[in-house]
Amino acid sequence: MTNRIVIDPITRIEGHLRIEAELDASNTVSKAYSSGTMVRGIEIILKGRDPREAWAFAQRACGVCTTVHSFASIRSVENALGIQIPAAANLIRNLMIAQQYVHDHVMHFYHLHALDWVDVVSALQADPKQTSAIQQSISPWKNSSPGYFADVQSKVQAIVDSGQLSLFANAYWGHPAYKLPPEVNLLAVAHYLEALDWQSHVTKIHTIFGGKNPHPNFVVGGVPMPIDLNSDTALNIDRLSIIKDSIQKIVEFVDQVYIPDVLAIAPYYLDYASLGEGLGNFLTWGEFPATDNSDTSKFLVPRAVIVGRDLNNLIVPDPNDIDLMKEFISHSWYEYSQGNDQGLHPFEGETSFKFTGPYPPYDFLDVEKQYSWLKSPRWNNKPMEVGPLARVLVMYASGHKQTQDLTNAVLKALGAPLEAVFSTLGRTAARAIETKVFADAMQGMYDDLVAEIKAGNTKTFNDEKWDPQTWPKSVRGFGFMEAPRGALGHWVVIKDKKIENYQMVVPTTWNASPRDPQGQPGAYEASLVGTPLVKPEWPLEILRTIHSFDPCMACAIHMIDADGEELGEVGTGLSVCTTSI
C-alpha cells in the first residue's frame, strides 16, 4: 500500500513550495514531488528597461537576497558590456558578499534549521549548571554561566506559561525524532536569541559600503561609495575601523558559537549522515574573484561541475554554452513558442505562463503532467544540486587547504567517512564549514583593501561604458553569483540600449525543480527518497532534509492523507527568508 502525504504550503514570498511524498508500507518515502506553486514575474517586468537599473528591480525579487540579486544583475551587465571594475571596488564587493554569507548562514541555522533538531520545550527540563558546563567545554564564549542559562530558561518558561508560544508555536515539539538532551536544547535556544543581537552588528558592513541599509545601493561599473580618507561622506578611517570591528565580531561568533554548536548537535543525528543526499551532481558558478570576474581560475570558490560524486573529475561549465545550459518545462506551467519538449538556454529563455490545472479543490497534483511554476534547469541534461555542499565539495576537490582541513576535522570528530558528506547532515555541516572559510577570508579582503588604499588605488567606479552611446547595438552577458543558497545566474540580452531579454535561474530553481522530460527528479525530489518517517502525520524528517537546502520559506503545513482528510496543521517555526530563492 502506498500512501501519499502533502506538505503545502511551505511558503515563501515569490514561490510557495509544496511537497508531495509517496510512502511505502513501512512509511519510508519512495517518491517525492516538489512544486513551486507561485509564479515569479520579474523577467516580464525587466523587458524594455535600462539595463543599468535592472538591479533595483531584481533586488526586490527577494527579501533576504536583495544583495545577491543586485550583484548578479550588475555583473551580467558588466559582462555584456565588457566592463572591468577597479580593484578596490572588487574587494568591497567581496567583503559585502562574504558578510552576506555569514549573516545568512547563521540566521538560517538558528532561526530556521535548528528547530528541526532542537526541541525548545525540552529545554525547560534542562539543568542550567550542566548546560553551563557543556558550553564551557566546547568554547570560550563569554555567555556561559549557570545564571545566564537559567535566565534564558525562565524567559522560555514565561512564554510557555503565557500560552502564547508565538515564535516557538509552530513545530513538532515532543516528536520522537528529537534526540538532544535538554541541556543541549537549552544551549541552542540561548544562541537562537543571541544571534538576533549579533546580526545588528554584522549588517554595518552593508550600511557603510552600500550607503544605506536595508536595500544598499549598487552601480554597474563598481561600487557607489567613494574612498577618501579625509572626507565625512566617503569611505574614511572611521568607517574602516567600524568594518574591522564588525569582521572581528563575525569571526568570533562563528568560531565560538556557530561551529561549536553544530559539532555539539551533530553527534546525536548521525543517522542523517547517510540520508538525504539525492543527486550526487553538483554545480557552482564560483565566487570571490581575485581581480577579474572573467578569470574564474582565481576564484576562491571555483566554477565547476561534479557528476556522480566524482571528486577526481571537476568539469568547468560554460554558462553561455547554448547546448549545455538549458531550462526545460515539460512538468512546468509554461509554454515555449517552439514547442514544450525542448530546453532553452536562458539567453533564448521565455517566460510565458500556461497553467493547466488542477484547479482547487484537489487532493494531489497531476505529477505526470505539469505540476510546478519552477522550470527544470539542467546542465548537460543532468539535474544539479547547488549550495553550500556543492561549494565545499568543489573547494575540497580543487585542493583548497582550509576547506580540506575543516572537512576532515569535522568528519573525524563525528567518526564518519568522507562519503558522509553526501547527506542532509553533510549539507548542514558544509554550510558551517564554508561560513568559517568565508568569515576568515574577510580579514584578508580587508587587509587587501587597506593596501590598495595606501597604494593610492582609491578608484571605485569605472565610468568608461556608463554612457549608453558607447554600447554595441546588440550584446548579451552572464552575471554569476554564489548566493548563500547556491549558484545564481542572471542572463541579460541588451538591444538598442534596452533589455531585450532577462532570465534568472535561481538556486531554488535548481534544487526544487520538478522532473525533466527524461523523468529525472530535481534535487529536493531525489533527496527525500529512502527517508523513513516515524510519525507520517508529523513529517519532521522531510523538513530536516528540505531545510538543509535552505529554501527560503515560511511554513505552515497542512497535511492531507490519501482520503483527503486533514490530519493536522503545523508550521515549521520561524523563517528568515521571504523570497524566491
Next chain:
Amino acid sequence: MEINLNRKIVLGLGNTLNKDEGLGVHVLNALEAKLGAVPQLEFVDGGVLGLNLLPWVEGSSHLLILDAVNAGQQPGTVIEMTAEQIPMYSGIKMSDHQITFQEVLGLAKFRGKLPPQLHLIGAQPVDIGIGLGLSGEIAALIPELLTRVESQLASWGLLNLSG
C-alpha cells in the same frame, strides 16, 4: 554605533513588484518627497525583509508601519491600527512578508523590546498581481494616507502641522 533605542522610524513594507502589495514603500517614498528631511525622523524602506528588520524595530521608540493589510475589508479601504492591534494583523496571503513581520514583532515583544509607540497605516489592496506601481484605486488614496501619517507624526510631536 551601538543600538539607539530612541529612533523615530517610518517603516514602509511590501513588494514593489506586485502592485498594491508595495503600498507601504510607495507611501513612504511619497512621504519623503513631500516632507524632505525631518529632524529625528528616519524613513526606512523595509521592502520584504523579514527578521533582518528586527534591529530597526527594537531600536525605535516610535515606529510607524506603512503596509498593505488584509483586514477582510472592501478593497481600497484605508486601515489604521493602534499598538494593541498590530501584533495580530494579518498579511496578504500571497506574500509572507507580513507573516514574517508579525514574527519580527512577536520576537521584539518576547525580548521586551517592542517600541513603546507603535502605529500602522495602510489599506486593503485592490490588485496584487505582477507589475510595478499601484492600482488606480489605491494610488488615489495616497493623499489621505499621507494626511493620516502626518497627523500621527504630529501627535508624537515629530511634526508641526501648523508650521
